[in-house]
Amino acid sequence: MKDKLESFIAENREAFDPHLPDKNIWYRLENQLDKKDQTKMIMLWSTKIAAVLVAVLVCGIVLGIAISKNSQSDLNYASSPALQKYQETEQYYQQQVNLKLGELKDSNTISTVEADLKQLDEIYNHLRQEMIQSNYTNTEVMINAMIKNQKTKIEILENILSKQNKVSYDTEKISI
Numbered sequence: 001m002k003d004k005l006e007s008f009i010a011e012n013r014e015a016f017d018p019h020l021p022d023k024n025i026w027y028r029l030e031n032q033l034d035k036k037d038q039t040k041m042i043m044l045w046s047t048k049i050a051a052v053l054v055a056v057l058v059c060g061i062v063l064g065i066a067i068s069k070n071s072q073s074d075l076n077y078a079s080s081p082a083l084q085k086y087q088e089t090e091q092y093y094q095q096q097v098n099l100k101l102g103e104l105k106d107s108n109t110i111s112t113v114e115a116d117l118k119q120l121d122e123i124y125n126h127l128r129q130e131m132i133q134s135n136y137t138n139t140e141v142m143i144n145a146m147i148k149n150q151k152t153k154i155e156i157l158e159n160i161l162s163k164q165n166k167v168s169y170d171t172e173k174i175s176i
Contacts, residue, residue: 079136086143093150100157105164113160117153124149 009016077087097117104110124146131142 076132076136080139082139082143083136086146089147090150093147093154097150097153097157100154100161103161103164104157109160109164113157116156120149120153120156 077083101110101113101117104113127142127146127149131139134142
């Protein structure tokens with residue numbers, strides 16, 4: 001088959017030579033080739049840009065996690081004797097708060113109290129972070145503020161418990 005085609009072309013070569021393709025055909029072919037190259041280039045660039053954006057996003061997330069871990073570090077209780085004493089006080093107050101929370105009976109009251117305590121915890125954590133960031137320069141002042149925060153939590157819980165006990169006492173009195 002190939003030999004027949006080659007021999008046909010060789011025999012009739014002179015008949016093919018005077019016929020040149022129209023120039024418009026070449027322009028159309030060139031334009032189509034350019035469009036394919038442009039779309040490939042656009043896709044290549046957009047892929048590169050997307051990859052760079054993903055890499056920047058991942059780096060930002062990793063950096064954010066690292067910064068948040070550093071900012072949430074614990075107090076260095078060994079840095080001063082006042083902090084060592086405060087560690088025991090902190091544990092005592094936390095234990096008292098947990099005990100008083102366990103005494104609450106009404107689920108609506110518990111959810112409201114927990115929301116209030118959460119706000120106090122945010123203030124407390126802010127004080128801790130401020131102490132760490134200041135390299136423990138105002139330790140006494142900060143410790144006093146944190147103790148006051150803990151006392152406020154206990155006072156809130158005691159007030160609610162006294163109201164709860166009064167309501168239950170009044171209910172018992174009425175039922176008798």
